[in-house]
Amino acid sequence: MVVGRWGIPSVAAGGGVDALLPTGRGHCVLVQKDSLLPTTRTLAAGPGSEPDPDAAISVRGLVKRYGDRAAVDGLDLDIRRGEIFALLGPNGAGKTTTVEVLEGYRKRDGGDVRVLGVDPARGGRRWRAQLGIVLQSGAGDSQLSVRELLKARASYYAEPRDPDEVMELVGLTAEAGARGRTLSGGQRRRLDVALGIVGRPRLLFLDEPTTGFDPEARRQFWALIRSLRDLGTTMLLTTHYLDEAEALADRVGVLARGQLAEVAVPAALGGRGTAPAVVSWTEDGVRRSAETATPTAFVRELAARFPGEVPDLTVARPTLEDVYLKMIGQVPEGGGTAAAVGRRGAERSQGVSS
Ligand SMILES: Nc1ncnc2c1ncn2[C@@H]1O[C@H](COP(=O)(O)OP(=O)(O)OP(=O)(O)O)[C@@H](O)[C@H]1O
Structure with a gap:
């Protein structure tokens, strides 16, 4: 068994303001049509405002630099308890860096961050036990069976879900005795999710969860995510699939060059609602x-x-993809996704990174 982060067993190691749009539950967005950065801000997460104590995630002025380059450059964000929030953005925009800071895996250079009321830089085991994390690379080649993996993971939590119930929830009951290495790609991803939720997390991070899924498997996965929301789980989803964000997210945030370009409900992003x-x-x-x-x-x-x-x-009317592509332009900043992912994969098995 590989021991991953936190000692938990792991199966892998300016233009003018054009409109004020409500995004629900008292938040509004300022929409600027003719500038890329920033086009919209949540008023509740404005620069200089206090972190929201009721939010599942509250971020003010987050800065993370690699060398002299800011990968995250003054991010303000509130994610409400119980919502599914999709973080979108081109390769190199700073999504993974942001999520890693929130998970307590990466040190930040500035800003105030609260995740379930705790600063991730100081989060202890009890705090971490409330998080579920589904990484891009997952259950892979395990020699253990699905049930064994889930039981082992569950044993690390005070109030885990019943592994059999989790298998039922993710549709892996028939594969309970199968070893990780014999599962199909889609089944492995389900196993990743099962491992992410068996500890009964209040907050679940999902990093590009449906990459490699066939269309039917994606629909089934979406149904699973919705059922988790119905159970009260807050979810932060990073994805490059705009249809996935539209289907699942209560709100989407578009990250570009380390800043939030806009936060809105999918139907209102980029002025879609009034286009x-x-x-x-x-x-x-x-x-x-x-x-x-x-x-x-x-x-x-x-x-x-x-x-x-x-x-x-x-x-x-403009699709989410239409407005998203317009918002971000087409050229990814910094390129080098494969290099960044490879580097991260190596770092992630080694604890908190700077
Ligand atoms: N460990 C690192 N050391 C140096 N630079 C890094 C490191 N990790 C990320 N970067 C750089 O920081 C920027 C943001 O990267 P990040 O991986 O957060 O973006 P992303 O939005 O998750 O991209 P992708 O969609 O490709 O996964 C990129 O320019 C990337 O090259």
Whole structure:
């Protein structure tokens, strides 16, 4: 058995403000349309404000430098208890660094951070036992069976979930006796999640959890995440899949160059909620389209011009992907994801990193 972090057994080692949008539960976002950084801030997590004692995660002015380069550069963020928050951002934006600071795995250079009310830099075993972590590389080649792995992990917690219930929850009951190395990629990921939740965490970190899943496995995984939310688990999800963020997240935060460019509910990100619709149709053999703020009225007028169905009619608004790509630009800062991941993989088995 490999001993991972914390001694817990591991199976792997400026433009103008254009609008004020409510994001729910008393938070608002300031939307600026014509600048990349920062376009939006949660008012509740404004610079200089006090950390929110009721939040599951509360961050003010987080700074993390590697050499003279700031990977995280003054981050403010509140994640409410019980919500699923998706952290989005291009390669090298600072997502993993941020999450590692929150997990108590990486030292920060500045700022105030509270996770379940505790500074992660000082979090002890009791605090850590309330966290669940599902890393990118997981259960892999274990010689132990699924049930053995879960029982071993559960034994480290005061009030673990029943391993059989966890297997049921993640859909691994039929594989209870199978060794980790014989599982398919999707089953291994389920096992990663099972290991992450068997300690009954109040806060679950999910790092790109569905990479490599087939479409059906992703849908099943989403259902699992929703059922965990129903059980009251707060989740911080990092993902590059925009549809996943849209399907799961109560709110999304877009990180770019170490700062939060925007925090919003998925439907409001980048002004989606108020963006004009694009109506398209075919007329006289030609594809036509028009932007309109009143698509219903437009389509009604259009329909009056045609005796039957309007040919090839579609009405579209910007997708989450559209606004996200616009927000971040296309060129990843710093490149080098593979190098960063490899470096991290090596560091993660060795305790807290600077
Ligand atoms: N241990 C390290 N030493 C030096 N630089 C690092 C280290 N870890 C990360 N970086 C750099 O910090 C920046 C942020 O990296 P980070 O891994 O946090 O980004 P990310 O948003 O998680 O990226 P990805 O989506 O590719 O996983 C990058 O420029 C990266 O190269």
